[in-house]
Amino acid sequence: MRTNEIPERAAVGIIYGDATGHRHQDLLDVQFYAFDQPFLTDLGYPQSWASVKYWEGDWGTHNSAWGVISSPISQDAKSSATPHFSKQISGRGHLVRTFFVGGLQAVEVRAERWNWDQRAQHWYKPGITFKRLIALVETDGDGVALIDLIRISGGIEHWRVCRGLEGDFVIDGVQQTPRSGTVADPKGKRGEIDNLAYPDHAALACMDDVLMVDCQPASWKGCWQFSRQADVHLDVYQLRTNPTTETLTARSTAVMGNPETSNYAYRTLLWKNMQKDQDTYVDLVFEPRVGEGTLRNVKSIDNEASGSGVELITQRGKVVQFYWSPDADLTDRTHFSDGTELRGNLTISVDGKFSASGCSSLKYTRKKLHFP
Structure with a gap:
């Protein structure tokens, strides 16, 4: 999705396909560019072929989501039984819908994780699925925002990861408490x-200087x-997530050498939910900006x-x-606050003008709209 200039x-x-060969474990990774500046990226070419398997190419360094499995046949982070770029196939997705209306573009994608069976030397599906809706919104002037809604099902742990913009990260009015160890293990050491x-925790074991984010509000x-560049910022609004979800931030630096000698330093934002019998949802809005932002108010409309x-x-x-109601059909009703x-699935309003996709009708303020 891109603006018209x-x-x-x-x-x-967004990446939702997959193929063998030279690649990362980047299923549903989202990258964002604005103001002649990349705001959400992957780490690109690896620092070393020794680290790409568990760092630059790993799911944990991408702006994406993951479902962890407990199976011992999950690939080992250092195993050389198969080429690492082949093993880092994450799964495969498909495009559900695109949506284009003046000044707004949206894409909905669904995907399913695959995993490598080291003993049998073949791929299998462990029952983990993802749903993601992203929308590029043109705001005021040259301003833009990104709506990013995600669902994760299956597995024993759910993770949402966003490395963000290189530099410091602060949260308005929310306490962050230091925690020992790494993201993967409170008793672990970096690397x-x-x-x-779980083998899926490899990249998380390389993130240290952990801060736990107070879940309230x-x-x-x-x-x-x-x-x-001091006037460049990336704002993120957390709108909604499961009450059982833990939120934390951690230092992410090049893994070869110590953090102080790294040529980059990120403060990664992560969400972790261990309630395996429920779907995990994380609803976010991003605004890249140089100077002041264009958003006055951002809120969740509960349902x-x-x-x-x-x-x-x-x-x-x-x-x-x-x-958005990703699991609804044309007859299902979803009520909002x-x-x-x-x-149905999706309706969007821009200044009171409604458009829909996969939707049969909408009721609002005592009016009812029907969509073909």
Whole structure:
């Protein structure tokens, strides 16, 4: 997705296919470019072929989500039984819908994780699925925002990871408490990947200087400040996540050598949910900015089911509303806290003008719309 200028002033990409060969474990990774600056990226070419298997190429260094499995046949982070770029196939996804309306573009993707059976030397599906809806919203002037809604099902742990913009990260009015060890293990040391609880934790074992984020309030605003240009920021709004989800941040630096000699230093934001019998949801909004932002108010529109509602109001008064119910069909009703009733999957309103995809009708403020 990209804005209409040539060259475009903002663009968002998502990976949902997969192929063997030279690649990362980057299923559903999202990258974001604006203001001549990359705001969400992967780590690119590895520092070393020795580290790519468990760091640069691992799922944990991407702006994505993951479901952990306990099976001992999961690939070992250092195993050389198969080429590491082949083993880092994550799974495969498919495009559910695209949505384009003036100043707004949305993509919904679903995917299923694959895993490598080391003994049998073949791929299998461990029953982990992902749903992700992203939308590039043009706000005021040259401003843009990214709505990013995700669902994770299956496995024994769910993770949502966002490395963000290189530099410091702060959260307005929310306490962060230091925790020992690494993201993978409170007793672990950075880079210890040989005796992990699960092989899927390899990259997490390389993230240290951990801070636990207070789960109250459930919604908050955070900000990365770019370490190489002081007026460049990436704001993130957490709108909604499971009450059982832990949120934490951690230092992410090049794994060859010590953190102080790394040529980059990120403060990664992570969400972890161990309630394996429930889906995990993490609803976020990002705003890249140089100087002041364009969003005046960002909030969740609560609902009674697995759906998500989002409202953005810009400084100049533009109002964007999202209503998404990923598991609904054309007859299912999803009720939202603002009185809206959605029948189907997705409806978007820009300044009161509604458009829909996979939706049969919408009720709001005593009015009812029917969609073909």
